[in-house]
Amino acid sequence: MGIVQALKGSGAGQVADVATKVTGLQLVGKQIVGAARSISWVMVVVGVIEFILKNVLGYGQLITVLSIILFIMAGFALAARLGKDKLAIFIPMILFVIWYFLYSATFDPAFLAVYLSVGFGIMALFGIISKGQSVISSLAGFLPCLVLLVDVGYLALLVGKVGIPVTNFMVGLLKYMPWWAFFGVMTLPTEEGGRGNALIQLTRIAGIVYIVFVLIAPVFPNIGREDLNALPGLAEAQQAQKDLQEQFSTCENEQRSYRLECIGQSFGKIFDTGETFSVDNCIAEKTKECEIDFQCLTQQGLQANSANRRTPAYMECKASFTAKGGQSVVGIKDETIKEAMTAKFSDRKSLTGQYRSGDFLHPIDFMVENPRNDDFNVLFSCGFTSTIDSKLKVPGTIIASGAQGNLLNVKDKSVKSTVACKPQLTLVKGKYKIEYQAELQGIQSFARLQRAFIAPQASERERENLIKRIMQLHFPGQKYLSQAPAGLFEVQWSFGQEDAPIVESGNILPLAIVLRNTGQGEIETVNWYRINMEGFSTDPNDCLAGTNIALLQDTKVAKVDLNFCYITGLPIDLSTLSQDYAYREYTAEANLNYLIKATDNVEVLDANQGATPINISAEGDVA
Amino acid sequence: MKKVISLFSLLLIAALITSCSGTQQISGVTTNYKIGSGDLNVKLLNEAILQKIIPGLEFKIIAELDNQLAYDAKNLDIVITGLEPSYFQVYPLEQKITLLQGKSITNPAGDKEIIEFSGNAGSLVKSAQYYANKYLLQINYDSAMEFQDTVCINTDLYGVNDAGCKVQDKLSYPGQGAVLAVSKMEQVVIPGSSAGMQFRIFLTNRGQGELKKVTLDKSELGGEALDCKFQGEIDKPLEYDFKDKQTVLLLCDAAVSEQISYQTILALDFSYHYKLNKKYQLKIVNPNAALVS
Numbered sequence: 057m058g059i060v061q062a063l064k065g066s067g068a069g070q071v072a073d074v075a076t077k078v079t080g081l082q083l084v085g086k087q088i089v090g091a092a093r094s095i096s097w098v099m100v101v102v103g104v105i106e107f108i109l110k111n112v113l114g115y116g117q118l119i120t121v122l123s124i125i126l127f128i129m130a131g132f133a134l135a136a137r138l139g140k141d142k143l144a145i146f147i148p149m150i151l152f153v154i155w156y157f158l159y160s161a162t163f164d165p166a167f168l169a170v171y172l173s174v175g176f177g178i179m180a181l182f183g184i185i186s187k188g189q190s191v192i193s194s195l196a197g198f199l200p201c202l203v204l205l206v207d208v209g210y211l212a213l214l215v216g217k218v219g220i221p222v223t224n225f226m227v228g229l230l231k232y233m234p235w236w237a238f239f240g241v242m243t244l245p246t247e248e249g250g251r252g253n254a255l256i257q258l259t260r261i262a263g264i265v266y267i268v269f270v271l272i273a274p275v276f277p278n279i280g281r282e283d284l285n286a287l288p289g290l291a292e293a294q295q296a297q298k299d300l301q302e303q304f305s306t307c308e309n310e311q312r313s314y315r316l317e318c319i320g321q322s323f324g325k326i327f328d329t330g331e332t333f334s335v336d337n338c339i340a341e342k343t344k345e346c347e348i349d350f351q352c353l354t355q356q357g358l359q360a361n362s363a364n365r366r367t368p369a370y371m372e373c374k375a376s377f378t379a380k381g382g383q384s385v386v387g388i389k390d391e392t393i394k395e396a397m398t399a400k401f402s403d404r405k406s407l408t409g410q411y412r413s414g415d416f417l418h419p420i421d422f423m424v425e426n427p428r429n430d431d432f433n434v435l436f437s438c439g440f441t442s443t444i445d446s447k448l449k450v451p452g453t454i455i456a457s458g459a460q461g462n463l464l465n466v467k468d469k470s471v472k473s474t475v476a477c478k479p480q481l482t483l484v485k486g487k488y489k490i491e492y493q494a495e496l497q498g499i500q501s502f503a504r505l506q507r508a509f510i511a512p513q514a515s516e517r518e519r520e521n522l523i524k525r526i527m528q529l530h531f532p533g534q535k536y537l538s539q540a541p542a543g544l545f546e547v548q549w550s551f552g553q554e555d556a557p558i559v560e561s562g563n564i565l566p567l568a569i570v571l572r573n574t575g576q577g578e579i580e581t582v583n584w585y586r587i588n589m590e591g592f593s594t595d596p597n598d599c600l601a602g603t604n605i606a607l608l609q610d611t612k613v614a615k616v617d618l619n620f621c622y623i624t625g626l627p628i629d630l631s632t633l634s635q636d637y638a639y640r641e642y643t644a645e646a647n648l649n650y651l652i653k654a655t656d657n658v659e660v661l662d663a664n665q666g667a668t669p670i671n672i673s674a675e676g677d678v679a
Numbered sequence: 680m681k682k683v684i685s686l687f688s689l690l691l692i693a694a695l696i697t698s699c700s701g702t703q704q705i706s707g708v709t710t711n712y713k714i715g716s717g718d719l720n721v722k723l724l725n726e727a728i729l730q731k732i733i734p735g736l737e738f739k740i741i742a743e744l745d746n747q748l749a750y751d752a753k754n755l756d757i758v759i760t761g762l763e764p765s766y767f768q769v770y771p772l773e774q775k776i777t778l779l780q781g782k783s784i785t786n787p788a789g790d791k792e793i794i795e796f797s798g799n800a801g802s803l804v805k806s807a808q809y810y811a812n813k814y815l816l817q818i819n820y821d822s823a824m825e826f827q828d829t830v831c832i833n834t835d836l837y838g839v840n841d842a843g844c845k846v847q848d849k850l851s852y853p854g855q856g857a858v859l860a861v862s863k864m865e866q867v868v869i870p871g872s873s874a875g876m877q878f879r880i881f882l883t884n885r886g887q888g889e890l891k892k893v894t895l896d897k898s899e900l901g902g903e904a905l906d907c908k909f910q911g912e913i914d915k916p917l918e919y920d921f922k923d924k925q926t927v928l929l930l931c932d933a934a935v936s937e938q939i940s941y942q943t944i945l946a947l948d949f950s951y952h953y954k955l956n957k958k959y960q961l962k963i964v965n966p967n968a969a970l971v972s
Contacts, residue, residue: 166925390807392803392804392807392808392809392810392811393804393806393807393808394808395806427805427806428805428806429805502804504804506763508761515922517922517923518922521922521923525815525956526761529761529813529814529815529958530761530813541806635758635760635772636760636817637760637761639760639761639762639763639812639814640763640764641763641765641766643804
């Protein structure tokens with residue numbers, strides 16, 4: 057401040073202003089540095105960031121990692137706040153982490169009884185050693201665990217699953233409460249601890265104001281649960297219960313529990329394999345499944361239970377949705393195949409596209425990545441359209457490197473060809489759009505699908521146990537869906553209930569197969585498809601294969617529904633099992649023609665304007 | 680520092696407690712194997728190799744069965760379930776072992792047996808880097824469990840006539856060296872003219888598998904047969920299928936004619952069928968992909 061006064065005193069007003077700003081910035085910097093010494097303040101900042109990211113991006117790996125970091129920070133913040141018996145705080149936190157991650161948050165009563173006894177035993181021993189002083193710290197250690205559970209959605213789970221009425225108060229908590237930041241605010245150091253840091257005090261005030269806003273604001277119109285002044289009559293209560301059940305039966309509400317389930321799967325995936333997992337995709341798929349399930353149950357007038365979901369009427373309904381657009385059959389990427397098939401044109405940026413003569417060659421690169429060494433042909437074609445008069449069209453002739461005429465054979469893993477287009481008539485001066493087409497003739501893909509066939513069990517309970525064991529062993533996550541390699545298109549198919557890959561003898565099973573266009577081009581024609589399921593009987597008989605499938609124009613760019621039918625009988629080895637169950641994998645393959653297009657602009661100039669000369673070798677390589 | 684020392688002391692105590700809860704109890708020079716919990720241990724000896732199987736080549740699944748029960752395991756049936764045959768042709772899928780002796784004074788380590796399943800790996804789909812197949816190694820076997828304890832018989836509920844032994848209401852047991860264990864017993868005195876005692880015996884599955892059928896082969900109190908039945912079983916009161924239950928209750932009634940209290944031996948012999956499911960994985964890897972990576 058002395059410097060500032062000195063500068064002002066000297067009459068150097070401008071310099072003094074700059075100095076004041078610098079000093080102001082220094083003051084802010086000093087405050088931030090001072091506040092950052094408090095882990096609680098850092099927690100508030102990181103907690104707010106986590107809350108914003110969660111709302112913008114949704115749950116994902118980043119949020120998971122941030123939650124874990126905040127969980128650890130919460131332990132230290134609590135320890136700093138309590139100031140004594142710091143170690144005791146971490147005992148319940150460690151116990152929680154072991155239970156949550158090592159034991160997959162099991163609620164097995166026998167396990168919990170032993171685990172909690174051991175846990176409380178350790179805390180009690182700690183309490184005895186510290187002469188009771190660590191008891192408060194130990195109990196406080198449960199708070200970060202509670203916040204972690206609430207932050208990842210357990211409150212939503214309680215609301216969705218247990219049937220707690222959703223009050224405005226809860227909506228406020230669910231939507232707007234940044235739990236970790238709240239924890240940070242609650243553990244911010246006091247005046248003495250914070251050494252009078254203004255930023256900490258400001259954060260505390262802002263935090264409390266926000267929390268009060270979240271807690272109080274939503275309840276003004278109808279404070280908490282409505283109309284608790286008088287007890288409702290029996291009929292009214294029953295109706296209310298029914299309404300509530302209907303409310304929670306909708307799939308939108310179920311999303312909260314799906315979120316928890318998907319986050320659980322994401323945790324498992326990250327910790328087990330380190331692989332990525334899209335929580336949002338997972339929620340979307342579960343919601344779609346729920347909607348179909350709800351519609352089919354409603355249509356058939358069925359109660360929601362597992363027995364009704366095995367009725368032919370329900371399965372038929374679900375299969376029709378699956379095959380005919382209510383929801384398409386879905387599949388996932390085959391994680392055992394890393395390389396994708398790609399094919400694309402790539403224009404040459406260095407070319408100006410300006411030519412002196414109307415008789416020229418304009419090149420473009422065509423590249424194919426063919427990781428499975430499939431053998432297929434690419435038929436090139438091209439043409440010019442005047443940009444001034446779109447009716448003026450001139451066909452082009454293709455000269456492509458490595459090709460015979462306009463036909464390129466692809467066998468190798470990676471193929472590149474320079475494709476030049478020459479107008480068949482001399483173009484007059486003007487601007488033209490040039491369109492290249494590459495028809496990939498006979499490209500193939502496939503999708504694997506696994507199913508488990510179970511033998512009749514002695515009791516329903518044994519059946520359920522067997523199914524549970526099979527699901528855990530063979531169908532974790534979304535492994536019950538067909539798995540296809542990434543490429544220009546994907547085969548997606550299913551048989552039986554899509555989400556219940558267990559097949560029991562005697563059931564009629566719906567089967568559906570679609571092709572999904574995942575590239576930038578169009579599916580031109582489907583030459584053939586086949587599903588390798590020898591020994592199965594189907595209705596109609598010719599369901600497992602087809603040739604030359606007619607396509608509708610609007611299906612070419614998105615999805616082609618190939619077939620839908622029923623499996624009516626199993627092969628003998630699967631209908632009479634010698635073991636508890638049999639695990640099998642089947643493959644569906646498809647072969648089709650795929651059209652890729654690219655456009656570029658060229659201009660034919662006057663002879664005296666100058667243009668880019670093009671030389672082309674005998675093999676078609678353009679220099 | 681004090682807190683750190685306290686924490687380490689705590690861990691040390693926990694370690695000591697853990698080490699004391701083993702399955703052997705030394706009494707003089709003899710070891711009582713029929714105490715604590717035992718199990719039939721199964722492990723694959725070449726598990727690491729089975730994660731790197733080359734397509735088209737042969738492989739072997741080598742499993743070691745180690746009977747750490749205090750009783751013989753009989754009629755062992757070892758089955759591999761859940762393999763996809765187009766990737767893994769394993770033969771035979773089922774093997775049998777007649778007997779694996781349990782731990783005893785003459786065989787303190789218990790029997791071990793190594794079994795082999797031969798297999799051929801199939802091909803990977805084009806450009807796949809690997810194929811992983813989880814499967815179950817199911818081991819079914821029959822075994823037994825014996826329970827003995829000295830109990831006090833005293834129908835004088837209020838101790839008016841007799842100041843002898845006292846009936847213990849609740850007793851806990853660490854196990855009898857088997858997966859099936861008598862974990863707890865309650866004794867209920869029925870006073871009056873038709874005096875008697877009821878023993879409520881809690882049987883627990885201490886193993887990792889499923890108890891399929893438990894049969895009470897013998898139940899005696901001081902050499903006299905007891906009237907026993909599993910709770911809820913009517914047709915076959917001496918048989919019980921645990922299914923997925925962890926604990927079941929056996930009720931045994933004894934008529935008592937003696938007026939004075941005395942101590943005597945309660946002996947129960949059980950046989951049971953057990954099913955153990957061990958999860959493993961076979962993995963075919965693309966050797967070219969491995970070289971590239």
